[in-house]
Amino acid sequence: MSTFAYKVRDRSGKIFTGNMEGENRGSVVSRLREMDYFITSVSEKRGNILFSTQISLFRGIKFRDLTIFYRQFSTMVNAGLTLVNSLDILIEQIENKLLCNVI
Numbered sequence: 443m444s445t446f447a448y449k450v451r452d453r454s455g456k457i458f459t460g461n462m463e464g465e466n467r468g469s470v471v472s473r474l475r476e477m478d479y480f481i482t483s484v485s486e487k488r489g490n491i492l493f494s495t496q497i498s499l500f501r502g503i504k505f506r507d508l509t510i511f512y513r514q515f516s517t518m519v520n521a522g523l524t525l526v527n528s529l530d531i532l533i534e535q536i537e538n539k540l541l542c543n544v545i
Contacts, residue, residue, distance in 0.1 A: 446470045450479035
C-alpha cells in the first residue's frame with residue numbers, strides 16, 4: 443500500500459488536506475468521493491518527495507483569463523501570424539503571471 447496526500451472540499455466549500463493509504467490513486471479517489479468530498483488533488487507520497495499524480499497547471503488561472511487568451515490566440519493565428527509570434531505577443535499582454543509562466 444502507498445500513502446497519498448489529498449486536498450478536498452466539502453459541500454460548503456471548506457478545504458481539507460490529509461493523508462490516506464490505498465492500493466493506488468484510484469482507490470483513494472473512490473474513498474474520498476464516497477465521503478462526499480470534491481477532490482482538488484491527490485498525490486502519491488514517496489519518501490520525503492511528493493510526486494504529483496495529477497497535473498494542475500491551471501490552478502490559480504481564472505477561466506476568464508483563459509477564455510481571453512484563447513480568443514486572442516485564435517484571432518492572431520487566423521490572421522496569419524505564426525504560433526511563436528502570437529505567443530510572444532500574448533505573453534507581453536497577459537497580466538496573470540502564472541498564465542505567462544505556463545505559456
